[in-house]
Amino acid sequence: MTSLYDLPGARRFEVASTDGVRLACVEAGNPAGPTVLLLHGYPDTKEVWADVAARLADRYRIVAYDVRGAGESSRPDATSAYALHRLTDDFEHVLDAVAPDGRVHLVGHDWGSVQSWEFVTTRRTAERVASFTTVSGPSLDHLALVTREGLARPTPKRLSRNVEQLFRSWYVYALHMPVVPELAWRGVLGKHWPAMMARSEKTLGPPEPSLPEDAAFGAKLYRANVRHRMAAPRHDAIAEMPVQLVVPDRDKFLAKRLYDELDRFAPHLTRRQVSGGHWVPRTRPDLMARWIGEFVDQVEQHGTAKPATAAATLASKGRKARRDEANRRRFAGQLAVITGAGSGIGRATALSLAEAGARLVLVDRDAASAERTVDLAQVLGAAEAYAETVDVSDAEAMEQLAAKVRATHGVPDLVVNNAGIGIAGSFLDTSPEEWKRTLDVNLWGVIHGCRLFGAMMVERGQGGHIVNTASAAAFQPSKGLPAYSTSKAAVLMLSECLRAEFASHGIGVTAICPGFVATGITGATRFVGTSAEKERSLREKTTKAYKRRGYGPEKVADAILRAVAENTAVQPVTPEAHAAYAASRFTPRVLRALARVDLPK
Amino acid sequence: MATPLMAARAGVSGPDIDGFRTVQRLAYDCAEAVAAQLRPGVTERQAAAMMRRWLADRGVHDWLHLPFAWFGDRTAFTGFKVPHQFFPTGRRLTEGMPFILDAAPIYQGYTADIGYTSSLGPNRVLDHLLDDLAVHRALIVEAVRAGRTLRQIYLDVDELMARQGYENRHRAYPFGVIAHRVGKISDGTVRPHAFGFGSRALLGLLQDGVRGHREGWSPLWNPRKSSDHPATPGLWAVEPHLGFRGVGAKFEELLVVQEDGDAYWLDDTLPHLRRWAGRGISGSLATGSAPDADPPGETAARAVVATAEAIAKEAV
Numbered sequence: 001m002t003s004l005y006d007l008p009g010a011r012r013f014e015v016a017s018t019d020g021v022r023l024a025c026v027e028a029g030n031p032a033g034p035t036v037l038l039l040h041g042y043p044d045t046k047e048v049w050a051d052v053a054a055r056l057a058d059r060y061r062i063v064a065y066d067v068r069g070a071g072e073s074s075r076p077d078a079t080s081a082y083a084l085h086r087l088t089d090d091f092e093h094v095l096d097a098v099a100p101d102g103r104v105h106l107v108g109h110d111w112g113s114v115q116s117w118e119f120v121t122t123r124r125t126a127e128r129v130a131s132f133t134t135v136s137g138p139s140l141d142h143l144a145l146v147t148r149e150g151l152a153r154p155t156p157k158r159l160s161r162n163v164e165q166l167f168r169s170w171y172v173y174a175l176h177m178p179v180v181p182e183l184a185w186r187g188v189l190g191k192h193w194p195a196m197m198a199r200s201e202k203t204l205g206p207p208e209p210s211l212p213e214d215a216a217f218g219a220k221l222y223r224a225n226v227r228h229r230m231a232a233p234r235h236d237a238i239a240e241m242p243v244q245l246v247v248p249d250r251d252k253f254l255a256k257r258l259y260d261e262l263d264r265f266a267p268h269l270t271r272r273q274v275s276g277g278h279w280v281p282r283t284r285p286d287l288m289a290r291w292i293g294e295f296v297d298q299v300e301q302h303g304t305a306k307p308a309t310a311a312a313t314l315a316s317k318g319r320k321a322r323r324d325e326a327n328r329r330r331f332a333g334q335l336a337v338i339t340g341a342g343s344g345i346g347r348a349t350a351l352s353l354a355e356a357g358a359r360l361v362l363v364d365r366d367a368a369s370a371e372r373t374v375d376l377a378q379v380l381g382a383a384e385a386y387a388e389t390v391d392v393s394d395a396e397a398m399e400q401l402a403a404k405v406r407a408t409h410g411v412p413d414l415v416v417n418n419a420g421i422g423i424a425g426s427f428l429d430t431s432p433e434e435w436k437r438t439l440d441v442n443l444w445g446v447i448h449g450c451r452l453f454g455a456m457m458v459e460r461g462q463g464g465h466i467v468n469t470a471s472a473a474a475f476q477p478s479k480g481l482p483a484y485s486t487s488k489a490a491v492l493m494l495s496e497c498l499r500a501e502f503a504s505h506g507i508g509v510t511a512i513c514p515g516f517v518a519t520g521i522t523g524a525t526r527f528v529g530t531s532a533e534k535e536r537s538l539r540e541k542t543t544k545a546y547k548r549r550g551y552g553p554e555k556v557a558d559a560i561l562r563a564v565a566e567n568t569a570v571q572p573v574t575p576e577a578h579a580a581y582a583a584s585r586f587t588p589r590v591l592r593a594l595a596r597v598d599l600p601k
Numbered sequence: 602m603a604t605p606l607m608a609a610r611a612g613v614s615g616p617d618i619d620g621f622r623t624v625q626r627l628a629y630d631c632a633e634a635v636a637a638q639l640r641p642g643v644t645e646r647q648a649a650a651m652m653r654r655w656l657a658d659r660g661v662h663d664w665l666h667l668p669f670a671w672f673g674d675r676t677a678f679t680g681f682k683v684p685h686q687f688f689p690t691g692r693r694l695t696e697g698m699p700f701i702l703d704a705a706p707i708y709q710g711y712t713a714d715i716g717y718t719s720s721l722g723p724n725r726v727l728d729h730l731l732d733d734l735a736v737h738r739a740l741i742v743e744a745v746r747a748g749r750t751l752r753q754i755y756l757d758v759d760e761l762m763a764r765q766g767y768e769n770r771h772r773a774y775p776f777g778v779i780a781h782r783v784g785k786i787s788d789g790t791v792r793p794h795a796f797g798f799g800s801r802a803l804l805g806l807l808q809d810g811v812r813g814h815r816e817g818w819s820p821l822w823n824p825r826k827s828s829d830h831p832a833t834p835g836l837w838a839v840e841p842h843l844g845f846r847g848v849g850a851k852f853e854e855l856l857v858v859q860e861d862g863d864a865y866w867l868d869d870t871l872p873h874l875r876r877w878a879g880r881g882i883s884g885s886l887a888t889g890s891a892p893d894a895d896p897p898g899e900t901a902a903r904a905v906v907a908t909a910e911a912i913a914k915e916a917v
């Protein structure tokens with residue numbers, strides 16, 4: 001594991017603060033770039049930022065320091081030495097040393113963020129902060145005010161939020177006990193904490209050797225501030241600079257809903273949601289570095305965070321606006337690879353991700369249609385979009401694609417194995433070649449995608465998500481669709497097995513089962529055992545029927561993004577797909593009877 | 602007995618053509634003038650009233666239908682289920698919002714029916730849609746000349762839209778029409794309107810429909826069996842309407858179909874043609890003859906052109 005001291009141009013130095021405390025600081029990276037100041041939490045040291053800093057170092061000047069009581073900084077004994085105004089003194093002294101005239105972009109995690117809220121809402125330091133990215137560390141003032149309002153004007157929502165946070169804050173009360181936390185940290189807890197964290201957070205690196213002492217002294221941060229601030233919160237703690245809030249969706253210690261009303265305290269707020277636990281600086285450094293970098297760039301260029309896109313201002317309020325905002329929070333800056341992106345469900349998914357500001361690699365065997373999707377994606381605001389012409393059933397071409405993606409764009413955060421072809425007609429009419437073609441595309445295409453990109457995701461160790469497009473035909477047997485249904489049932493089972501295997505790597509796997517969706521698929525479906533002319537008329541008929549059904553691929557794209565956000569295992573989409581899914585579990589006989597019905601000829 | 606529309610059929614003669622062109626230009630002038638006056642906060646109703654007043658001041662007293670205005674996602678007819686949703690509402694214009702102005706004045710007996718799409722300030726999505734309308738204009742006239750049936754052309758346009766990644770929004774119009782016939786009406790005094798539609802003009806359409814029904818053609822152009830015939834001679838107000846993620850765009854203008862089956866767009870100097878010319882989208886592309894050596898834009902644009910060509914070729 002890298003250390004901050006190993007970064008290019010790293011320089012260690014000390015800063016003396018007011019009460020004789022000496023702060024261990026490091027400066028590294030591009031001295032000409034904007035200054036990004038990274039502040040760690042509890043019970044960490046500045047090294048918690050090493051992975052993120054390594055990714056930012058080529059473009060930004062990185063500064064980090066150990067908070068008093070942690071790492072290589074002094075550890076005053078008095079609890080009062082840990083009060084927020086003391087921490088603000090520390091910050092001010094570091095600023096004087098590293099940015100006497102300019103401003104810094106502040107990034108805080110956990111207690112580093114809690115104290116940063118104090119800095120960005122205190123006059124003497126706030127004006128020296130250009131932007132603030134906050135991760136898993138609310139302002140004590142906001143927390144107190146919101147909690148009080150919850151009690152004073154209780155609504156069911158506010159009450160349940162308070163209760164939830166009450167439970168998640170067990171450790172805060174524990175840390176208020178005298179002596180016990182110190183004993184625990186220097187004893188059993190200090191010893192077992194790293195293993196506990198590795199288990200619950202996945203892929204965390206080894207701990208700092210100073211952990212027991214950091215944790216023991218750090219407890220004073222809570223004792224010196226929490227009770228006092230909760231009793232007397234400041235009402236004017238407004239952060240005027242652009243603020244980026246990053247919320248991990250599996251944070252054990254903080255309720256997501258705590259931030260519902262944050263816009264009141266941070267009027268220029270950008271929200272981001274990451275799939276991960278409390279320690280995302282360690283577990284999701286790629287994404288964290290990207291979000292921090294993009295945010296800093298925007299503020300440097302425009303003086304504000306990105307103005308809402310035209311699309312965003314246009315969107316009428318209500319459900320659609322909420323959905324778009326949720327997608328932006330989750331998918332902005334993420335790298336997605338989508339196969340079959342030239343038409344139908346693949347294209348719609350690409351466009352929804354484009355609206356959310358994702359980076360896209362759009363794969364189709366039809367070059368022109370993939371290019372066209374790239375075009376539309378760019379118009380809609382994709383951060384980047386590239387077309388790749390690949391037949392997903394071609395193992396070698398898929399290997400080349402995977403290698404190219406990795407080399408030019410990095411490891412994808414999301415892979416949608418969606419390319420597929422339709423084939424209809426009885427089993428006895430289906431030739432071996434037709435079977436092979438169907439399985440090559442519908443099953444092998446998915447296998448290649450999962451294998452190649454899955455391996456990359458596992459190796460990177462920063463999570464990710466794979467979506468495979470199965471079908472309602474995966475659980476609805478039919479004598480008219482033996483080859484197609486078999487291929488899709490295999491995709492469904494593959495997804496379930498993979499989900500089990502990848503769970504321990506923090507990688508989600510979802511099988512999507514759409515139902516009847518009006519796309520190009522009906523016009524391209526092979527109807528075996530029919531003349532060319534009959535096939536044409538059958539294609540026309542089914543296309544018409546699907547159109548009349550009127551379920552658009554955009555709604556499938558919505559379902560896909562929602563399923564990724566919620567890490568759903570199997571996602572039926574249309575009502576008929578939901579019904580078939582339910583029936584397959586509770587009344588499979590009904591489905592078997594349906595399987596015998598003749599398809600329209 | 603001569604119906605107003607029979608007069609139009611016979612009257613695809615020089616002076617009549619000039620009459621139609623004059624009123625079409627007047628209507629587009631109106632749309633441009635009103636569009637230039639639109640500001641944030643203006644409602645659809647106000648915009649429609651502005652058009653009505655502008656045209657009335659210039660001698661228009663009768664209408665095929667009263668002016669329409671659609672703002673924001675109403676340009677794509679988002680969520681339209683019943684016809685009255687087409688009528689102007691209190692929706693207010695905001696910065697960057699797309700809008701469509703649609704007017705159908707009757708002037709000195711000649712009818713126009715136009716559609717003008719723009720946005721209040723820049724809108725990238727809308728720009729893209731407007732650019733991509735050019736190839737539809739080319740495709741339609743080419744296919745009519747080739748004698749393809751109206752139903753087939755409708756489906757060609759559908760296919761082109763699907764490849765472009767757009768939705769067909771003209772299907773939301775009453776009877777799902779991409780076009781309808783217009784004719785000459787003997788000038789008279791102002792008549793009452795049925796739900797915003799000029800009753801005499803509507804009557805004309807109705808009479809045309811009755812006659813067409815007898816003779817096996819339809820004054821409406823949609824994907825139904827009744828449209829499975831080549832374009833009948835006369836004037837067609839054609840309005841391909843693209844929709845894409847809550848943004849809609851269309852033009853609407855008159856296509857002249859001659860007795861010998863040849864066809865041409867009544868006027869090649871309309872605002873959308875000037876816009877295309879200004880953006881380097883070749884005139885030939887917009888007018889329907891073979892594209893120049895190198896059409897503008899990147900591969901994707903070329904792909905769409907190729908599609909249109911293929912469709913047009915298949916038509917020949």
Ligand SMILES: NC(=O)c1ccc[n+]([C@@H]2O[C@H](COP(=O)([O-])OP(=O)(O)OC[C@H]3O[C@@H](n4cnc5c(N)ncnc54)[C@H](O)[C@@H]3O)[C@@H](O)[C@H]2O)c1
Nearest residue numbers: 340342343344345365391392419420471516517519520521
């Ligand atoms: N439309 C439906 O009703 C429906 C229902 C259930 C499942 N599905 C599944 O959804 C997926 C997407 O289908 P759609 O409805 O959007 O169809 P579509 O035909 O509109 O799009 C499929 C796209 O995949 C591409 N493609 C096909 N074979 C390929 C290959 N070997 N390599 C690379 N690209 C290839 C095609 O060129 C096309 O652009 C398919 O897997 C399909 O089986 C569709």
